[in-house]
Amino acid sequence: EVQLQASGGGLVQAGGSLRLSCVASGFTFDEYSIGWFRQAPGKEREGVACISGSDGRKFYGDSVKGRFTISSDKAKSTLSLQMDSLKPDDTAVYYCAADPQGPMGPVWGVEETPHWWDYWGHGTLVTVSS
16 A cells, blocks of 8 residues: 655745655555645645656756755655745645656656646645745
């Protein structure tokens, strides 16, 4: 059974940093895409960043490029998201997700990307104050 447990959310001032962690179990990182998504109040869920299980390529949403860094530790089965230069617009519930990866790589940057990902953890709330 695939399980994902995210943690690390909290309240931070604009310009500050926060690090999210996700403990994963029930699957092999090499065979899955793993990533972070977020959903702000009244908005659709969007992709933040993901890692290709097969080759380690990293993908980012346009709004977080240059500010957020995704990383994984296969030995510890953990996924992390380092968030720097946070903005009030980054306020959202952040979700850790996993998806069996096909030969084309992660499902990313396509319409309704979150819809195509199979496994989701409970979210962790990040609030950025101005």
